[in-house]
Amino acid sequence: MIPTCYCWTSLETLATEVFKHAGVSAAKAKIVAESLVHADLRGIESHGLSRMPIYVKRIEAGLIERVVEPQLVMQEGAAALIDGKNQLGAVVGLMALEQALKLARQTGIGFVGVRHSNHFGTCSYYAERAISQGLILLVLTNAPEAMAPSGGIRPFLGTNPIAVGIPAGQEPAFLLDMATSVTARGKIVMAAKKGEAIPADWAIDQNGIPTTKPEQALLGSLLPIGGAKGYGLAMFIDLLCGLLTGAAFGPGVKSLYDNWEHPQNIGHIFLAIDIQKFLPLPLFQQNMDEYIRQVKNGPKKEGTSEILIPGEIESRKRRERLQKGIPFSLNVEDELSQLCAAYGLDLKAARIAP
Incomplete structure (x- = not known):
């Protein structure tokens, strides 16, 4: 199945609107949206718009300052x-x-x-x-x-x-x-969301034993x-x-x-x-x-x-995605769709027509 791709400029606009709906000023919302889409353009999904739901949740909980x-x-x-x-x-x-x-x-x-x-x-x-x-x-x-x-x-x-x-x-x-x-914690979080195993040299469980299960890794410790x-x-x-x-x-x-x-x-x-x-x-x-x-x-x-x-791999990925769009894994796509819908916005509006 070919993943749906999204226009990066439309994603920036949409993410800016999400943060504005969460009470963030337009200028600040644009900065955060740009920083997240930047990661997705470089192929770093763990630090891209997949982080937007947790940012918004902490803003709404009063744990991040808006003003x-x-x-x-x-x-x-x-x-x-x-x-x-x-x-x-x-x-x-x-x-x-x-x-x-x-x-x-x-x-x-x-x-x-x-x-x-x-x-x-x-x-x-x-x-x-x-x-x-x-x-x-x-x-x-x-x-x-x-x-x-x-x-x-x-x-x-x-x-x-x-x-x-x-x-x-x-x-x-x-x-x-x-x-x-060895890897960013966000990549283990993404593996857990996708139900994927991780390499055995990424982390240990709570007993110090190497693990390929992301859930056990998140309870244990990453390796340096x-x-x-x-x-x-x-x-x-x-x-x-x-x-x-x-x-x-x-x-x-x-x-x-x-x-x-x-x-x-x-x-x-x-x-x-x-x-x-x-x-x-x-x-x-x-x-x-x-x-x-x-x-x-x-x-x-x-x-x-x-x-x-x-940085060369990520730079090439960026050039490719500027032209062809940004794909999301299904779980990230679902989370973003739900977040947008909660504010009366539609993630589909940012799709690139096949």
Whole structure:
């Protein structure tokens, strides 16, 4: 069966309307809609519009702020701190990004910490924006407990993703966006919704035994990427995003899905670098192109047709979906249809005619 595909611009419009019906201003609703559709365009369904129902549910439960604006509470030299005031994560994240880029243009470096935020979508949403303006961006965020320390079986750390965006010229930009666990927790949630098994190296159950059952994995713990190295990287991200900013950390970061008493209080870090303070941008882009070509033209092992750089698969997926549309799994399609219908909207309006 060929899945139904949806026009990305129509999905952005529809999602904006959903958030507006939930009491979010038009400007903020548009930001969040764009961030979610961005993930779907890149093929990251776990962080796309599949998250819209839980965002709306938390907004309606009063666990995400609709009105109060994020606040710049400190700015000195190249450093700044933003209090998200429990606003929608993408709204807070975009404000932090803009502040980091502004400081980078002034001083060469912009380092912005964020506290009292929420799930802000994919890190690549912000990295792509920096790349388009010719700046380098490092994005870190902590997340609710999902991963045990190496040797442990009880979750303590989040999947704590890291992203780096570096612009190139004619070649595709370098865009690394990864969780510090073997996989993002959202992918296990999606597998549970679809009734699919997961690879045995993704997670352990409550007794510390590797499992292929997503339900058992969600009760147990995700595994860090690269063993102790991933654990160390996840802890480093938590220390910066949580302790340094004054946000929650470790088990103190509240679950998006399971905690209905407290805000998440997630912390983020945005580090922007103005390339032109170091080298003329065209020269840097020329050097990046040459570097990437050398990587891609290197010897290939048997069975490998092409060497790809981080972000290239997602970039190609985006180009394809801009033209052909975005498909959804049936369970996500059903959830979105129900949510739209609750506000008198019709998901079918965003379909691309076969």
